[in-house]
Amino acid sequence: MTDTDLTPRTVLKDFTGFLRRPQVMAGGGLRSTGNWRRWTWLTALMVAVLLGAILPLLRLWQYAFSLPDPVAFEQFPKEWLVPTVVILAPVSEELLFRGWQSGSRTALWLLVCAAAGIGAFVLALSPQWAMQALVLLLAAVAGALAGWLILRKKPGPLGWFARFYPAIFYCAAALFALVHLGNYGTASLIAVPLVLPQFWAGLVLGHIRQQIGLWAAIAAHAVANGVTIGLALAFG
Known part of the structure; x- marks a missing residue:
């Protein structure tokens, strides 16, 4: 597939197809033909859905049930906040949750x-x-x-890993989301929707990790974190 074939529609079709049946893929890295464009569209999709749909709904959920804002960021000195969120978190979290997904x-x-x-x-x-x-x-x-x-x-991936990868993929995305409940200092069923942004990001990043590669997932994670923390700092 060439660069010109990679329209937003084809990238979205590939993504939804992957979600229907996640599979271990060879990737190819950002140097492979078309992967920069694919990475750009997927990262844009992740950020657009986060900002345009999930986060606004999340604010309504917080308001309806008087749920807290994240408190995890308060633990960092201000000068370390951006490097931690934009560099340290994407690298460490992608290595931990998706680095091993080659199987x-x-x-x-x-x-x-x-x-x-x-x-x-x-x-x-x-x-x-x-x-x-x-x-x-x-x-x-x-x-x-x-x-x-x-x-x-x-x-190569182990046979059992490839066979059970659909379940592994969704369990890893769910675990990635649930550990972020710690950001809010609370753990209850009513608070679970607070980590829908992380679950959505886990789905997109998992696809990027398989379709393109681990470093591409780290870069997309960094961009998403950078945009959200930038808006948070700008608008309080």
């Missing part, structure tokens, strides 16, 4: 090691577990390095 042995093993590393940091919050946390962290780092060296020559 390769290497990617899934690194996900296990990342989970162990996160567990080490959680353990370290309790002083009596500090030594165990250090051992677990070192084991996670060593395991990640060893696994990458051993498994990196087997890039």
